[in-house]
Amino acid sequence: MYQESLKDTIAAISTPPGQGGIGIVRISGKESLNIADKIFVAKNNKKPSSFRTYSVHYGKVFDLNKDAQIVDEALIILMKSPKSYTAEDVVEISCHGGSASLKKILSLALESGARLAQPGEFTKRAFLNGRMDLTQAEAVLDIIQAKTEAFLRTSVNQLKGELTLELESIRELLMDSYVEIEAIVNFPEDDIDASSRQGLMVRIDDAIQKVNTLLLSSDQGRIMKEGAKVVICGKPNVGKSSLLNVFLRMPRAIVSEVKGTTRDTIEESAQIKGIPLQLVDTAGILRPRNSIEKEAVRRSHLNIDEADLILFMIDISDRISKEDQQIIDKIKGKNIIVVLNKSDKRVRVDVEKIRKHLSDSLQIKVSALCKDGIDILEENIVKNILHGKEFQESKIVISNVRQIESLKKCLLALQKAKHHFLNQLSLEFISEEIKLAVDSLDKITGKSISQDLLDKIFSSFCIGK
Template sequence: MYVKDTIAAISTAIGEGGIGIIRVSGPEAIEIVNKIFRSIRGKSLLEVDSYTAHYGHIVDSTEEIIDEVITLVMKSPKTYTTEDIVEINCHGGMVPLRKVLDLILKEGARLADPGEFTKRAFLNGRIDLAQAEAIIDLIRSQTETGLRVAMNQLEGGLSQKVGEIRQDLIKLLAHLEATIDFPEDEIEDFNSDELSDRIDGIAKKVEKLLRTSQKGKILKEGIETAIIGRPNVGKSSLLNALLREKRAIVTEIPGTTRDIIEEVINIDGIPVKIIDTAGIRDTEDIVEKIGVERSEEFLNRADLVLLVLDAHQGITAEDRKLMGSIKEKDAVIIANKLDLDSKLDFTEIEEILTDKPIVKTAAVENQGIDELEDVISNLVFSGEIKNEDQTLITNMRHKNALDRAYQMLLDVKKTFELDLPNDFITIDLRAALEAVGEITGDTIGEDIIDQIFADFCLGK
């Protein structure tokens, strides 16, 4: 077991709250907290059972009461880190939390590094690296679908699939190396068809996981969506309708929105980062001009574009210019203000933007919004079933490792087709095995591990 010194940190978010928690983990966790904790019943924490809660006070060296607390004692090995853990539930203000933490540090604990509690859980073998990274995804999940994907990974869904690939590689590699190292034992070698089938089978499993990476990236990071259009076509009204609240100012005066408004909404489990941009037009107003320039920047980087047209006014030269700028992008055309008389030429829109979906809305009246959400969902997932399999590649590090493993397997195929000795095949198989092992942490350097856990918040 990996156990060094005893660490401590505030595990709840900074700010005022009903409860604040200080977590202590390590071989001296119970002893250190016992020095500053006074149970109402006079119990010593050194004598209590595991998984018990104790009411009392935290006191300083003069026995002055610092805070009224409930202390939870959890003994090794059945804890988050597999070490002794004590969690002190204080009142949620930063002053009592910091004073209690200072006392713990004075008694011999060390301030934990970011993610060090989870890092100890990994180093002590309670979870693997993929499960540890899922904890970050769990904390940062923005939708229920993202939450389910993170929970699947935390519970070992991805680790199991990666483990199956590793076992296939290990068995194949072991057999090949045995034929090389012990030729006198007359170990049966693979025939060409059998070896090719084994390699193809492993490659297909890797490829299947890789195919989930785009969906996983969207569910984890969201899809950046820019609402664009000339001034006063109803962009801000559309944002308000999607948010189901009046977030953006709406007036009949063109150019009201001069800065970027960004919000995240949940559309069918997809975190959609909606950006309401300033109306794009030629203008001499310095402030509005800056807003237009920012809008054009967001248009260029957006994953998805919602182009809003004013159905009542019909297509203008500025609309045609905007339509021309989004031909190569994923986009939805929104014919807005259809509660008024429409003058839009839909044939012209379809000629300029072939195959781009068109949704008819009256944003102020919340008409057509559900249909727009369905179109966005279908466009993002290209009609795929969204929740058929919760084991997705959501982490770029995992994707890169699988990409390298897949390439190594393709190299194995080439080596095999060139009829080279098994020694050459085993080199690429070892490289593929090492790449796959990086996902769960079986084959990874300490510097990479440190970098991964540095992204965690303090106290986790």
């Protein structure tokens, strides 16, 4: 089925919908250059197919069905096989970024012999044509979706092939062991000596350590990818939006002395001491009076449930009220830092009361208004999220669930192999586990992967990529 569809020439609008300065229609496949010849006329009247690869030309896109009506002015970029993104002939037509122009150029390409590309099909072709392995293809998606600079950097490393190299080095260790075991099994008269036994063990241990290191990186991988979710909650008017603005260093949320100012949750990405965070300011409303406020409460609760860390804010110039108590009941048992705000005012709150209910939680005094205590609060947020560990931005970070699952399977097989080895079980058992471990690695790189899974992976891409 792949071979069939690989023969097609595919086309899609590669820029996002909406208006923009420019937009790009991308075409890939054997017919790309012919299609370009049919719909594009260069200023020098030469046919695009005669242009050198990696050259850009100014001209016009024409609709031959309509007496060669001009559709748009455009630049055409040619990248001939095999040195292109998909390893096929690729043509990119860069026109004005309006939807009418882009749709018309796409429809002309389709009328001239291309078919509409599936989501991620350009990248899928790059993979199927051997331009990149699956980890690199997935890195393309990660780069497009990267929300944090730290994650962008590791995704670019993955696209460069850093993860591929590491996986290859583990695979090599395992293949060497596998070949050695097979030789012994097939030629039992050459009995295994102590030094090859030792060598085998060292290689399996090395592989276990490398897989473990990759898996350990996944701890911070999700934080790098998404940013840890830090939700600010508390009753109305305690200063939640003021704190959000202090973190963001800009007046993002409306702050006022009117209770219930924030009605919708406000989400912003930010970095605190280099750690990517998803900061959420919630509505303080507790007793909704209408459907809008009901929705606001629902969203606050949803965010509280999904939070990596809750900043529970209390106004220290006020006594603990029923409303505070209601929130305490909702968040009890979660990962919480209690933020005692308005430290510039006279203290009326009974801190012991909070301690009684949230005994494990750290309490930090701040004044969002005067920006006092913010540094200490930020330090503790970071400490809390990283569980006291240092944030190490390593070259390779695993954040993809599919990759994590395969690595776990690989590790399990290697641990079994080691166990068999130590218990002097027959070598066949060990070689079976090593084969399973290699197979798990091959699933990550795509060397061995089912069609269904491949389709699933690429279907999460956008059209045109």
